[in-house]
Structures are given as structure tokens and as C-alpha cells.
Amino acid sequence: MLKYISTRDKEKAYPSAYVIKTGISAEGGLFVPDEIPELSFEEIRKMTDMSYQQRAALVLGKFLPDFTSAEIENSIAAAYNEAHFDTQSIAPLYKTSDGVYFLELWHGPTCAFKDMALQLLPHLLTLSLKKTEDARTAAILVATSGDTGKAALEGFKDVPGTSILVFYPGEGVSPMQKLQMVTQEGKNVGVSAIHGNFDNAQSAVKTIFTDEKIKRLAEDKGFFFSSANSINWGRLVPQIVYYVSAYCELLKNDEIKLGEKINVTVPTGNFGNILAAYYAKKMGLPIKRLICASNQNCILTDFIRTGVYDVSREFFTTMSPSMDILISSNLERFLFDICGEDDRKIREMMLKLKQDGRFQVDDQMLAAIQANLYGDFCDEEETSQTIRHFYEKYAYVCDPHTAVAAGVYEKYVKATGDAAKTIIASTASPFKFAHSVLRAIEGSVKDQLDDFALLERLAERSMMSVPEQIGTLKEKPVRFDQIVEKEQITQVVLEMLDR
Numbered sequence: 001m002l003k004y005i006s007t008r009d010k011e012k013a014y015p016s017a018y019v020i021k022t023g024i025s026a027e028g029g030l031f032v033p034d035e036i037p038e039l040s041f042e043e044i045r046k047m048t049d050m051s052y053q054q055r056a057a058l059v060l061g062k063f064l065p066d067f068t069s070a071e072i073e074n075s076i077a078a079a080y081n082e083a084h085f086d087t088q089s090i091a092p093l094y095k096t097s098d099g100v101y102f103l104e105l106w107h108g109p110t111c112a113f114k115d116m117a118l119q120l121l122p123h124l125l126t127l128s129l130k131k132t133e134d135a136r137t138a139a140i141l142v143a144t145s146g147d148t149g150k151a152a153l154e155g156f157k158d159v160p161g162t163s164i165l166v167f168y169p170g171e172g173v174s175p176m177q178k179l180q181m182v183t184q185e186g187k188n189v190g191v192s193a194i195h196g197n198f199d200n201a202q203s204a205v206k207t208i209f210t211d212e213k214i215k216r217l218a219e220d221k222g223f224f225f226s227s228a229n230s231i232n233w234g235r236l237v238p239q240i241v242y243y244v245s246a247y248c249e250l251l252k253n254d255e256i257k258l259g260e261k262i263n264v265t266v267p268t269g270n271f272g273n274i275l276a277a278y279y280a281k282k283m284g285l286p287i288k289r290l291i292c293a294s295n296q297n298c299i300l301t302d303f304i305r306t307g308v309y310d311v312s313r314e315f316f317t318t319m320s321p322s323m324d325i326l327i328s329s330n331l332e333r334f335l336f337d338i339c340g341e342d343d344r345k346i347r348e349m350m351l352k353l354k355q356d357g358r359f360q361v362d363d364q365m366l367a368a369i370q371a372n373l374y375g376d377f378c379d380e381e382e383t384s385q386t387i388r389h390f391y392e393k394y395a396y397v398c399d400p401h402t403a404v405a406a407g408v409y410e411k412y413v414k415a416t417g418d419a420a421k422t423i424i425a426s427t428a429s430p431f432k433f434a435h436s437v438l439r440a441i442e443g444s445v446k447d448q449l450d451d452f453a454l455l456e457r458l459a460e461r462s463m464m465s466v467p468e469q470i471g472t473l474k475e476k477p478v479r480f481d482q483i484v485e486k487e488q489i490t491q492v493v494l495e496m497l498d499r
């Protein structure tokens with residue numbers, strides 16, 4: 001039976017329920033499956049006639065053998081339905097030109113692709129608690145720079161056996177992202193701004209995970225701390241599904257033949273989304289190239305080209321904030337796989353990264369990296385140009401993150417001449433970033449429009465309607481207006497446990 005091992009110690013193996021409950025391995029490694037299950041052409045052919053939910057059940061079943069099919073099907077039904085997603089197809093494809101398809105992953109409750117995983121994770125987590133006979137309440141702590149916080153709040157709201165607390169940098173998120181969080185509904189949720197930046201929030205939350213005294217206090221009250229970010233395997237496995245499903249859709253629409261290899265382009269930050277595509281490829285989905293798109297924080301582009309990962313560089317704040325990341329956590333899982341699961345090698349590289357902010361892979365690994373990945377980036381100007389280009393040429397409006405991917409894809413075609421059909425992961429609704437998108441389309445936003453007027457203007461321009469969950473934020477009462485010093489985070493967490 002498929003089990004999970006840590007990238008930094010592969011001796012012990014764990015069932016998936018344990019891995020989803022725990023999030024990260026005790027010695028700091030990430031959990032990965034000890035074998036990649038196979039997906040045959042016959043199965044792919046069968047899946048073309050299935051719904052998104054049925055395809056999800058088939059893929060998830062392969063990775064979660066300690067869950068019953070009823071458990072998996074019920075979780076999927078509770079996550080991917082029309083109460084939560086504004087389209088029956090859940091993750092629709094939009095064809096702009098021959099061979100280019102945008103895989104829209106933002107039709108869920110918070111308009112970002114994080115919903116694809118965070119709608120399902122709470123169900124998998126509560127089942128995991130039952131399976132491991134754990135009666136404690138999971139206290140989910142999240143530090144966010146925007147999208148993850150809101151998606152996690154929506155996913156965990158009113159889920160029995162869980163409580164969630166989100167910290168965000170008071171000055172570091174967009175106005176819409178902030179409104180989305182401070183108006184959050186639900187009985188088991190809490191949101192707090194902190195004075196400081198995202199790194200301050202993140203490190204304060206991380207210290208709580210390793211603070212034995214707080215952990216004991218939590219234990220006495222019947223809680224344990226858990227994580228909802230993409231180091232948790234329970235967030236990755238739902239992402240494999242949409243790549244498989246997209247391939248099936250292309251087959252169904254006669255866009256490709258069974259076995260025809262396609263490319264996948266992914267706007268990348270923490271390397272979770274593109275890693276899911278890599279696992280889909282390893283399972284047997286006919287994928288040729290994984291195109292890793294970065295914004296101006298192009299540490300992954302440099303790494304793919306040179307084999308040197310070097311954090312000591314300027315950090316840019318861009319219009320694609322969810323990709324403003326220098327340490328891509330999930331890269332560790334990819335490296336573990338391509339170096340032949342050498343946990344000692346991974347321990348060494350990750351230690352170097354921690355101590356020197358830098359590591360380098362050997363030639364053999366670099367060749368394996370380049371055989372799978374193509375890396376490039378778009379700066380801010382190129383990103384704006386891409387938004388405008390797709391708007392003018394195809395009347396298609398994409399958000400800045402998606403535009404980074406689309407721009408890199410065009411560079412890839414120019415550089416290689418590769419004409420294989422390509423899926424571009426579209427990771428956020430343009431309405432979440434209305435100001436940047438309008439500025440790109442109109443050249444500048446001349447009038448002083450407030451955030452909601454910007455939405456209306458973008459709706460006119462794009463001939464799409466404002467997503468209800470964003471348009472109605474205006475009327476929602478603010479529930480969480482507290483802002484604390486980072487030294488007070490522990491106090492806020494303890495208060496949550498007493499609620």
C-alpha cells in the first residue's frame with residue numbers, strides 16, 4: 001500500500017491520514033509518496049466521460065489508500081459543488097487561440113486557485129483526525145500575504161473539530177484582500193493584522209509551532225497546532241486532479257489525441273502548483289515540458305538555468321504578490337525526486353540554504369532539472385504588456401499572475417519553436433487585482449476611482465460580471481479590526497484557545 005516518507009529521512013513510512021494531520025515531518029522534511037501511482041491511457045480514456053468530481057475521486061483514491069471511497073467521494077461532493085464554485089465544470093478551460101488553453105482555477109469562493117485545495121483540505125483533515133483517533137481540535141495557524149489566508153478561512157469556516165486563526169501584515173495586502181479577510185464569517189475563525197511585514201508574521205507563527213510551552217498549554221485545552229499552507233500534502237494532491245481533468249477535457253473536445261503530449265505553464269511562487277503538474281506527469285499524464293514562470297523575483301529561473309539557488313538578491317514587490325517569494329518550499333519535493341530520493345543529499349542542500357542562503361546542484365541533477373523544467377520570467381512592464389496583448393487580441397482579461405505565465409509561454413515559443421498544445425494555469429480572477437489590470441489595459445487609471453468603482457469599470461471592459469463574493473464585500477460588516485504587535489501573537493493564539 002502506498003505510504004509517505006519524509007524528504008529528509010526516508011526510513012520511516014506513514015499513512016496519508018497521519019501525513020495530512022501533521023503537515024510537516026518532525027525533522028523539518030516534507031512528506032512525499034513512496035511510489036507514484038500509475039495512470040494508464042485506458043483510465044484517461046474512461047475519465048473523459050466523467051465529471052470533475054468523478055475524476056477527482058479516481059486520482060485521490062490512488063494517493064489516499066487509507067481512505068474509503070465513500071469518504072473520498074463525500075469529501076469531494078462537499079468541496080466541489082455549485083454552492084462553492086460558480087461553474088459546474090469547477091476548473092474550465094478557455095481557448096484563446098489554436099493550441100493555447102487557460103485553465104481557470106479561480107471559480108471558487110475566494111477567486112484564487114488556492115480554493116481548489118483549501119475547499120477539500122478541511123474535509124481530509126477532519127477525516128484524518130478520526131482515522132488517527134485524535135479527539136483534539138486542530139488549531140490552524142496561518143500567516144498570509146493575501147490569498148492563502150482568505151482561502152483557508154473560507155475552507156475551514158464552521159468545520160467541526162477545527163479552529164483557524166490568520167495573521168496578515170497590516171500594510172502588506174491589497175485593499176480587496178484585506179476586506180475579504182476582515183469581513184470573514186464563521187464561528188471558529190479569527191483574523192488579526194500585525195504591525196510588520198509578511199516575514200514577521202510568518203516567523204512569529206513558526207515559533208509557535210516549535211514552542212513546547214505553548215504546545216503544552218494547547219494540549220491541556222484539547223488543541224494541537226496544524227498548518228494549512230502548501231507544505232501540507234493535503235494541499236498538493238487536489239492540485240494533481242485539475243491537470244488530469246484538463247487533459248481529459250482536451251480529449252473530450254477533440255483538441256488532442258490520446259497520448260499526445262502537451263506543455264503546462266505555471267505562474268510559480270512556492271512551487272506547489274507546478275509540482276502537482278510534475279506528479280501528474282510522473283503518473284503517466286502525457287506532459288512534455290513544464291514551463292516554470294516567475295515574476296521579477298526570478299530566483300527559480302536562475303536556478304533552472306544554472307543549478308545555483310541563491311537567496312541573497314534584491315526582493316521586489318510586484319503586481320503579482322503571491323509570487324513574491326524567494327524560498328520556494330515545495331522545490332524540496334522535486335529535488336528529492338530527481339536526485340533518486342537521496343535524503344542525505346537533501347538534508348545537506350537544505351542546511352546550506354539555511355546557513356549560507358545558497359546551494360548548488362551537481363551536473364547530473366541539473367540535467368534532470370532541465371529535462372523536466374523550462375524557466376523564464378516576466379518583469380513588471382512585460383506583465384502589463386501581456387495583459388494588454390491578450391485583451392486586445394483575444395478580448396481575454398487575465399490577472400497579473402496569469403499574465404506572467406502567458407508572457408513566459410510566448411517567450412518559450414519564440415525561443416524553442418515548440419508548437420505543442422499548451423495549458424496555462426490561470427490562478428486568480430482579474431477582479432482581485434482590478435487596479436493593475438485596468439492600468440495595463442487603459443495605459444493608466446486616470447480618475448480617482450474607489451476600489452468598488454474599479455470593479456465596475458473592469459466589468460464593463462471585460463464584459464464579465466463582478467464575482468458576487470467580491471462585489472458584496474462592500475455591504476459586509478467588518479468583524480476583525482484588531483492590529484497587534486508581533487510580540488503579542490502568542491497572546492492572541494492563547495485567547496483563541498479559550499474562546
Ligand SMILES: *Cc1c(COP(=O)(O)O)cnc(C)c1O
Binds near residue numbers: 112271273428
Ligand atoms: C499562490 C499563488 C501562486 C503561486 O502558486 P505556488 O503553488 O505557490 O507556486 C500564483 N498565483 C496566485 C494567484 C496565487 O495565489
